[in-house]
Amino acid sequence: MANAKIAVIVGSLRKDSFSRKLAKALMSLAPAGLELKEVAIGQLTMYNQDFDDEGTPPKEWAAFRETMKEYTGVLFVTPEYNRSVPAVLKNALDVGSRPYGQSIWNGKAGAIVSVSPGGLSAFGANHHLRQSLVFLNVLTMQQPEAYIGNAANLFDADGALGNAETREFLHKFMLAFAEWVKKVG
Template identity: 40%
Template structure:
């Protein structure tokens, strides 16, 4: 099989984002023929139905990134028990105008990190609801809720310092990649 391209949506814009670190860790644990490419969402205009007839360049770029990917990975923090507005806006832009949902039928995964005890569990549940409506075929298990109690758990380059966490993330990556491969071969 050719290289599998995974479009990665990181719901945090913060430069030192722990979710960006988590995304890098997952990418490093993947086989060489699976490439994780972050999708830029920091410059997207707020979705407005008024521009459906003349879609903004950033929205077109986002839709093209999704459409050219084989699979999707969403890495979300939890803001006020839900997903960040910037991530929801990207989902709205990528699924519009009506009838041009770029996400439909793509295999996807949802993971996340937080400093809180629930490790983004509620945000992930909200995100899964939105993605189900957008017809993203989601990997159900394993669920990945990483609590960052220690800022050194995953460094800026994605190296995991805790052996148990690395083993857990490797298990997710192995399952995700196998699931994506089976979806693409179907």
């Protein structure tokens, strides 16, 4: 059986963000059967329906929509901004969900990992994202949930995940996600 292609979408644009570091760790922990690749979202201009209505969507939107069609699943790794998801991530959801009836999200297997330097582990962002994914019909894994707090203490000077307990948890999370992808894919 061929590997399931999984898009990794990072909700932070900062190159050294905790979310990006964690996404790299998750990709390195992926079991056989999953092929993960980060799909960039920072190039997407803000969604404006007029462009779709006029048949003139920006080329970045068209490229993103075509790229996402190649993937059977999506792993979201996001920080929390003001108890919600960052605007760049919400914008990517909106761009991918249009034109109406042509959503690239529909039916994909999904999972969410939220990351925070604080102790609340970006709980608000995780659940806000889940609300959007329900509407978009992303078949989001319910368990195990992944809220990663105190992220500043998890990585070494080179950005590698140095915390063994977190590494073990994330390994189990990725095993569960691989099973979820098989089940819904």
